[in-house]
Amino acid sequence: MGMMSLEPVQVHVRRKTLSVGALAAVLILGVATPAAATDPANRTPVTLNVAAPAQGATVHDTTTVTFTGTNLRAVTVYRFLDPVGTAAVTADGTAATVDIDTTRFRNGTVHLTAYGYGAGSSRPRAARTVKLTVDNATGDRHLPGYRLIYGDEFGGRTLDRSKWCTRYQYDGGTESPEEQAKIHPGCLGRDPATGTTLGTLDSLGIAVDEQGNPRQGQEDQVYRDVNTAGRTMHTVRDGFLSMHATPTFADPRYPFLKYESAMIRSKREFQPTAEHPLYITARVRQPDVIGSWPAFWLNGGYGDGHVRPPWPPEIDILEGVYNGVGNNANMVWTAVQTWPYSWADAPQGPVSNTYTHPQFDGNSFVATESLKNRWIEMAIEWHPDRLCLYLDGLKFRCTNYTWVAADGPANTNPATILLNLGVGGPWAGSNGVDVAKLPTDSYDVDHVRVYRK
Known part of the structure; x- marks a missing residue:
């Protein structure tokens, strides 16, 4: 059976010339397999084609490769004999997507080989070459003159x-003292006035009424490392972090809190100076879930410990609120508090705003297409008294905007970086809340980087 035409990167084996993709196919399959073949288990034709990105396209960081085909059960992607990704295949077997971490490759041309499996077959029955041009040296869009200091x-x-x-920098929270005792000491602080332990707050979903009783706050979730069903809420794979959410929280004290989710807060804190402004960027993929609220923001940290983390200041780089009623999939909100x-x-x-793009409506950037379930880069160029925000x-x-506490510069702390998946x-x-999509649809973070001029 003849192999499909692959890219002309040549190696020589016993005086016979094979492409790298073809050689991998021979070693894995035993024989070369065409892109469309008949599965001997059920005689059903299996086809596989690369839909995106285009062959030879320049990519960086985590790259999503999309396939189309027929009767696909599974798709795996190799570089030589090294598996670099397993695709998620649709139930009807006509499409598949896989995330490839290109930071494991050197910059330049990379050839990958994708293999499609049919139902009932243990051997791949279709193959395609994926040609990419990897460029991670300029993988984000930070401005000239800035040098990476953290990421x-x-x-x-x-x-x-x-x-x-994985908790806010404040005190309180819904967890028991025994659960809070498991928080890493490096994440904790102390209120200098009261001695209260800081770094335990697991939700912004609790407010207090006039009688001092708890009521619904901004969100309906608590943040956990492991939910009540034993699921890990932060997972790392293929070069990115996923923060999941599940409708699994139940506590009679807080009947309005229904979900468990995930967040991250940087231990290191940052503040620009006039001589050294900062450029902070994150590449994220928001869940396409009604009722979700992914965010990327800056809030006051512990500083030198002589005051509690003050609020305000706060800068919201991304507020991905998605309720389908005025807050849609093509919008990202920003704010200063x-x-x-x-x-x-x-x-x-x-x-006061000193510049707005025509697609910024005063509160949010309104794109021409959905910003959900795709990689976008959100960034801030941050000076002590002003800032600019960027999307891709x-x-x-x-x-x-001046980064200063309400009671003055002496009680102003540097900022901690937060990314979290709010729900409800x-x-x-x-x-x-479209709970049917949870926890599969997650808030993914490919990188967080801080640059200084």
């Missing part, structure tokens, strides 16, 4: 706990 590429198999905490002051007289101000390298908003609540959950 996480989310390699390996687990969340790097030396870099990240001055509460309880107005923008005109706030200590952080006067706050496009500047869409600049505003004056009065805003995101105003049209319900």
